[in-house]
Amino acid sequence: MARRPLPTILSNGGAQLARGRELARTAADGATDVLHPLITLTRGMRRLAAAGRRRWADTPKDKRGPLLFLVASLVLVVALVPYGPLLAVITLMAAAAWQGRERKEPAPDGPDAAQIQRLQSLYEALVPYFSAAEDPAPMYAHGGDWEKALTTHDFDDTGRITRLVIHYPAYFTDGEPTARARVEHLVTAKSGRGREYHFGWDEEGNRLTVTVLAPLPTDITAQRFVTAPGETVLGFTDPAEVQRTLPLTHGAEQRDVPPVVWRTGVRSTEPHLLAVGQPGSGTSTLLRSIALQALQYGDILIVEGGSTGEYACLTGRDGVLAVECALAGALAGLEWAAQETERRLIAVNQARQAGHPPPDDTRRPLWILLDRPSLLGHLAAVTDGDRDPLSLLQIPLRHGRAANVTVVVAEHADSVDALGDAVRQHLRARVVLGPAAPDLLEWVLGAPPHTTPVSVTPAGRGYARLGTGPVLRLQVPATPDPYDAATTDAQRIAVQSLLPPRTAPPEESEVTATLDTAVAAESAP
Numbered sequence: 001m002a003r004r005p006l007p008t009i010l011s012n013g014g015a016q017l018a019r020g021r022e023l024a025r026t027a028a029d030g031a032t033d034v035l036h037p038l039i040t041l042t043r044g045m046r047r048l049a050a051a052g053r054r055r056w057a058d059t060p061k062d063k064r065g066p067l068l069f070l071v072a073s074l075v076l077v078v079a080l081v082p083y084g085p086l087l088a089v090i091t092l093m094a095a096a097a098w099q100g101r102e103r104k105e106p107a108p109d110g111p112d113a114a115q116i117q118r119l120q121s122l123y124e125a126l127v128p129y130f131s132a133a134e135d136p137a138p139m140y141a142h143g144g145d146w147e148k149a150l151t152t153h154d155f156d157d158t159g160r161i162t163r164l165v166i167h168y169p170a171y172f173t174d175g176e177p178t179a180r181a182r183v184e185h186l187v188t189a190k191s192g193r194g195r196e197y198h199f200g201w202d203e204e205g206n207r208l209t210v211t212v213l214a215p216l217p218t219d220i221t222a223q224r225f226v227t228a229p230g231e232t233v234l235g236f237t238d239p240a241e242v243q244r245t246l247p248l249t250h251g252a253e254q255r256d257v258p259p260v261v262w263r264t265g266v267r268s269t270e271p272h273l274l275a276v277g278q279p280g281s282g283t284s285t286l287l288r289s290i291a292l293q294a295l296q297y298g299d300i301l302i303v304e305g306g307s308t309g310e311y312a313c314l315t316g317r318d319g320v321l322a323v324e325c326a327l328a329g330a331l332a333g334l335e336w337a338a339q340e341t342e343r344r345l346i347a348v349n350q351a352r353q354a355g356h357p358p359p360d361d362t363r364r365p366l367w368i369l370l371d372r373p374s375l376l377g378h379l380a381a382v383t384d385g386d387r388d389p390l391s392l393l394q395i396p397l398r399h400g401r402a403a404n405v406t407v408v409v410a411e412h413a414d415s416v417d418a419l420g421d422a423v424r425q426h427l428r429a430r431v432v433l434g435p436a437a438p439d440l441l442e443w444v445l446g447a448p449p450h451t452t453p454v455s456v457t458p459a460g461r462g463y464a465r466l467g468t469g470p471v472l473r474l475q476v477p478a479t480p481d482p483y484d485a486a487t488t489d490a491q492r493i494a495v496q497s498l499l500p501p502r503t504a505p506p507e508e509s510e511v512t513a514t515l516d517t518a519v520a521a522e523s524a525p
Contacts, residue, residue, distance in 0.1 A: 040100040043100035043102025044098065093188075123266065126186065149167050152514065160192040164191070172206070174203050198210070198450055214238075219462070221495075224270075232262045232290055233259045237472045271428075274338070274419075276416050276431070277412065280434070281433040281435075285478070287369050288481070290369065292499070297365055297418035298319070298343060304371045305371060307325040320503070327376055337396055339394040344366075345402060363404060367408065373389055374416075378391045407426075413432075415509055417451045429466050433476070457479075460476030
């Protein structure tokens with residue numbers, strides 16, 4: 001027997017029921033808006049009646065008679081006064097409207113019980129660090145008053161500390177990094193891990209200000225930054241650390257972000273840069289970002305020791321002299337760069353002696369970008385007769401500023417010792433990306449950061465220090481390899497839009513032969 005179809009009211013009952021609920025909800029919202037004044041007056045009248053009942057209940061029985069007589073007298077006076085009843089009704093409606101308004105809960109004055117418990121726990125934990133047995137009136141003591149030491153405190157919605165001002169005694173050795181580190185570690189553990197804290201030590205006022213830093217933006221992709229020639233954007237930092245902002249485009253949104261700008265050229269005090277990080281921390285991304293910015297005004301030579309093809313998108317582009325991955329090509333390219341630095345120095349010196357401006361070919365910046373050169377050094381060490389590529393960097397590092405030559409070296413943290421002191425001492429602009437121990441940060445940057453490093457960081461997140469300046473938090477703009485399958489379409493389009501036009505790429509053998517010919521010509525008497 002064929003099955004009889006369900007009635008229409010049953011088959012379409014779900015859709016009709018949902019439509020009916022939506023209409024009922026819309027009607028209820030409209031009625032609430034229309035009847036809102038009446039609802040307010042009704043709520044006010046109910047509150048006034050409740051207040052009257054409480055007043056009558058609180059009045060002693062022997063005084064209720066006089067109170068009734070007073071109320072009756074007032075009613076009689078209002079009734080006899082011209083327009084009295086009308087004014088009374090208006091006054092009653094105004095009082096009902098005022099009493100029936102929607103009231104916001106008052107903000108709590110001071111910390112609640114859970115917050116007080118957290119502050120008391122932090123105070124008790126600081127007692128061993130900020131107390132001494134010889135102090136007759138210690139500021140920190142077990143069971144003491146935390147309000148005298150922790151004067152200013154702010155909390156977020158979850159009850160964790162966002163800002164805290166800690167007063168400490170004058171005999172605390174706040175000038176010693178070890179003593180500071182112990183206190184910072186304790187405050188970080190008691191205030192909540194997984195966040196970055198900024199510690200501002202006021203040695204003159206014996207005061208420590210702890211502030212929770214907001215995460216740096218990680219959605220900024222590579223783009224044309226508004227900078228002058230000789231300025232390179234390494235990334236972005238906190239607004240309070242720099243006095244400059246750059247207008248950036250993020251989709252259809254325009255915003256201003258504080259940048260970390262590295263200045264190169266003949267007047268730079270830190271013309272060369274060292275980037276250190278763990279695998280996957282973003283050092284190659286930083287080099288790609290620098291290369292795309294350098295190609296705006298100069299030429300670049302890339303030496304990739306890892307031979308992973310991270311810079312294949314730059315091969316054959318206008319302004320890219322070579323992208324060398326093999327040992328022979330790297331040696332030839334770096335030897336040519338050393339000879340080019342000497343040639344520029346000689347040309348600039350001759351022009352100055354003759355009273356002429358420097359030649360145009362010496363004013364165009366030359367960038368030498370090396371990614372993991374220690375691998376090529378190890379390969380050269382096991383190959384008889386090959387020179388260490390790092391030894392060819394001595395001339396560009398020492399005389400690169402006068403010749404408008406900039407060297408950028410990216411190396412893994414476990415191989416940075418292979419660079420040698422002769423190379424590291426000339427790389428005065430420093431960047432550390434990824435999770436790093438405090439000892440490594442201080443050794444690479446030359447000073448400890450004023451924030452607590454976290455164990456889990458996004459790619460391109462780290463610290464930067466230019467010369468003897470302050471240590472800044474850094475977030476490198478996303479500049480992934482456009483040929484990588486894991487790169488998103490938006491990031492791929494952003495990077496490809498910055499690539500210069502492709503020229504006819506010569507073969508690797510022709511590039512090596514050209515460099516060898518140039519080296520031989522320069523070395524000839």
